[in-house]
Amino acid sequence: MWHMRKLLAWLNKEPDLNLRLLQWAVPLFLAGSALVYELVEHSLEGGLHFTTAFMGEVLLFGLMGPIIIGFMIAWMREIVSAERRATALAQELNRDLEARVAARTAELAARNAELARANAELKQLDQLKSDFVSLVSHELRAPLTNLNGGLELALQQADSLPPGARHILQTMVKESERLTGFVQTILNVSRLEAGKLQINPGPVACLPLLQRTVEAMFPDQRRPVEWDIAADLPPLWADEVYLEEVVRNILRNADKYAPAGSPIRITAWPCDDRVQISIGDQGPGIPAEIQPYIFERFYRGQRADNVAPGWGLGLYFARRLMEAQGGAISLRSPWRDDPGQPGAEFTLTLPIAAVPEDEDDV
Amino acid sequence: MSDILLVDDDQNLVTLLGDYLRGQGFVVRTAANGRDGLRALYERRADLVVLDVTMPLKDGWATLKSIREISDVPIIMLTARGDEADVLRGFSLGADDYVTKPFSFAQLTARIRAVLARRRGDQGEERLTAGELTVDLRTCRVTRAGEPINLTPTELNLLTALMRRPGQVVSPEELVRVVWGPQYQEEIGYVRRYIWHLRRKIEPDPEHPRYIHNERGFGYRFQVVEG
Numbered sequence: 331m332w333h334m335r336k337l338l339a340w341l342n343k344e345p346d347l348n349l350r351l352l353q354w355a356v357p358l359f360l361a362g363s364a365l366v367y368e369l370v371e372h373s374l375e376g377g378l379h380f381t382t383a384f385m386g387e388v389l390l391f392g393l394m395g396p397i398i399i400g401f402m403i404a405w406m407r408e409i410v411s412a413e414r415r416a417t418a419l420a421q422e423l424n425r426d427l428e429a430r431v432a433a434r435t436a437e438l439a440a441r442n443a444e445l446a447r448a449n450a451e452l453k454q455l456d457q458l459k460s461d462f463v464s465l466v467s468h469e470l471r472a473p474l475t476n477l478n479g480g481l482e483l484a485l486q487q488a489d490s491l492p493p494g495a496r497h498i499l500q501t502m503v504k505e506s507e508r509l510t511g512f513v514q515t516i517l518n519v520s521r522l523e524a525g526k527l528q529i530n531p532g533p534v535a536c537l538p539l540l541q542r543t544v545e546a547m548f549p550d551q552r553r554p555v556e557w558d559i560a561a562d563l564p565p566l567w568a569d570e571v572y573l574e575e576v577v578r579n580i581l582r583n584a585d586k587y588a589p590a591g592s593p594i595r596i597t598a599w600p601c602d603d604r605v606q607i608s609i610g611d612q613g614p615g616i617p618a619e620i621q622p623y624i625f626e627r628f629y630r631g632q633r634a635d636n637v638a639p640g641w642g643l644g645l646y647f648a649r650r651l652m653e654a655q656g657g658a659i660s661l662r663s664p665w666r667d668d669p670g671q672p673g674a675e676f677t678l679t680l681p682i683a684a685v686p687e688d689e690d691d692v
Numbered sequence: 693m694s695d696i697l698l699v700d701d702d703q704n705l706v707t708l709l710g711d712y713l714r715g716q717g718f719v720v721r722t723a724a725n726g727r728d729g730l731r732a733l734y735e736r737r738a739d740l741v742v743l744d745v746t747m748p749l750k751d752g753w754a755t756l757k758s759i760r761e762i763s764d765v766p767i768i769m770l771t772a773r774g775d776e777a778d779v780l781r782g783f784s785l786g787a788d789d790y791v792t793k794p795f796s797f798a799q800l801t802a803r804i805r806a807v808l809a810r811r812r813g814d815q816g817e818e819r820l821t822a823g824e825l826t827v828d829l830r831t832c833r834v835t836r837a838g839e840p841i842n843l844t845p846t847e848l849n850l851l852t853a854l855m856r857r858p859g860q861v862v863s864p865e866e867l868v869r870v871v872w873g874p875q876y877q878e879e880i881g882y883v884r885r886y887i888w889h890l891r892r893k894i895e896p897d898p899e900h901p902r903y904i905h906n907e908r909g910f911g912y913r914f915q916v917v918e919g
Contacts, residue, residue, distance in 0.1 A: 471772055471794045472702055472772070475705060475795060476702070476705050476708055478794060478797070479705065479712060479796070482796060482797045482798060483711055486712065528842075530842045530843075532843065532844035532846070532889060533846075534844070534846070535872065535886075537876070541875075564885070569844070571844070571845065683889060684889075686888040
């Protein structure tokens with residue numbers, strides 16, 4: 331048994347070489363055995379005569395049998411070596427594949443590390459931005475409160491102040507209010523960009539919103555307004571508070587740039603399933619070359635007069651607010667035939683609020 | 693004359709605001725941080741506390757909690773942010789009102805007067821409740837079974853106009869007048885659309901309203917139907 335196992339182990343180790351040995355050894359052994367057997371058998375039967383029977387048996391058992399067995403072993407050897415070749419090929423392919431996988435894995439790992447680094451950098455930048463915003467929110471707001479408050483306190487005793495000082499203080503109040511508005515816009519923009527500005531949509535009746543905004547902006551009616559609002563205009567679907575903010579922003583711009591006393595024209599018309607609100611002024615207009623950038627962040631239009639102040643966030647904020655409400659803002663300038671006062675017209679487009687399907691009239 | 697305790701670590705604010713409020717006829721005491729503020733409150737009660745949120749040693753929220761453990765004095769918070777979460781936190785901890793920096797002194801004075809008046813019971817109405825629906829008129833927050841519902845200011849006006857007259861039929865003409873103003877008398881078409889959207893926000897099942905009911909030919913009636 332021990333020998334058998336050893337033999338098998340040896341066979342397994344070198345199957346091709348061993349089979350080649352067997353291919354010759356086994357037939358030779360069989361041929362020899364058969365020859366000896368036949369010689370002994372026929373000698374015992376009565377002397378060795380090269381009879382036909384003897385020759386036939388020697389041919390059959392001593393030659394044909396071993397040759398057949400030799401061929402069988404050769405055939406087995408062929409099968410085994412084919413199998414070995416296939417295995418070797420498969421192994422080679424596997425090694426190749428493994429090498430390629432390893433290379434790709436290393437590449438991916440490198441890229442992942444790169445991404446992780448970039449991500450960490452972005453997070454750091456984001457953190458810096460948040461820190462900056464909170465710096466603005468606290469470090470700017472607190473002194474602003476005190477500035478506004480100090481001015482209020484001083485103006486409480488306005489009667490006892492010389493007229494010149496009173497005038498200066500009143501100008502400072504206006505400037506302080508402007509700065510406060512600026513800080514508010516920065517905070518709103520950063521909240522919007524951080525996705526923290528919550529849009530609260532609902533139906534908005536157009537006419538009351540526009541009229542009350544105009545009344546709040548121009549309470550003294552120093553700025554005439556021409557109205558052209560479609561009758562039975564359906565309510566829009568928008569955030570009432572932010573839509574009013576956008577309208578106020580555009581009205582403020584119009585008022586800032588248009589000559590004193592020139593009318594602002596406000597129109598509102600349905601257009602398919604949307605409503606378009608347009609606000610046009612009779613100012614110098616916005617040059618065509620800067621129109622593509624007017625809704626970008628920190629862009630400040632260079633007007634011909636270049637005196638009216640602005641902070642380059644208002645229209646950007648307006649665009650972002652409109653987009654957040656599923657609407658859009660666009661500009662047409664010139665929009666009037668008068669080359670002296672070509673004007674700028676901003677158009678807000680917003681969806682119409684869904685209409686009740688049932689005829690549940692009251 | 694109302695006694696006001698001003699708690700803020702910003703000495704310039706405390707000085708200026710203190711002078712302003714004294715000029716408005718208030719008695720003003722000041723403290724530079726939450727701990728001193730609490731001590732001042734232990735020494736002598738105040739009619740109202742103005743409390744800054746961002747302070748060293750003991751911040752506004754912690755101070756607010758401590759004050760609420762010993763007193764129900766009206767408190768107005770000065771917050772640096774206008775974040776919804778901050779405001780809600782303030783109210784849940786028992787603040788009476790809040791003002792976001794930067795604010796004007798006149799605005800804060802108006803708030804102080806309003807809170808004091810409310811405490812004296814001049815204005816009783818602070819919230820409207822019907823069924824699971826609650827409208828907090830101070831914060832303009834609407835909740836149903838504790839869950840917040842986002843209404844636009846006009847939707848809120850419409851809802852409160854109806855809730856203030858429970859069980860009564862209110863005509864569309866009247867609703868237009870109350871919510872949008874008399875100049876929009878003709879625009880009763882608004883009402884039907886706004887009501888339809890309002891129902892989709894406040895009704896558990898808008899098809900079978902629990903709160904706002906149609907009275908065909910007359911108007912709308914606010915009434916809780918148990919279902």
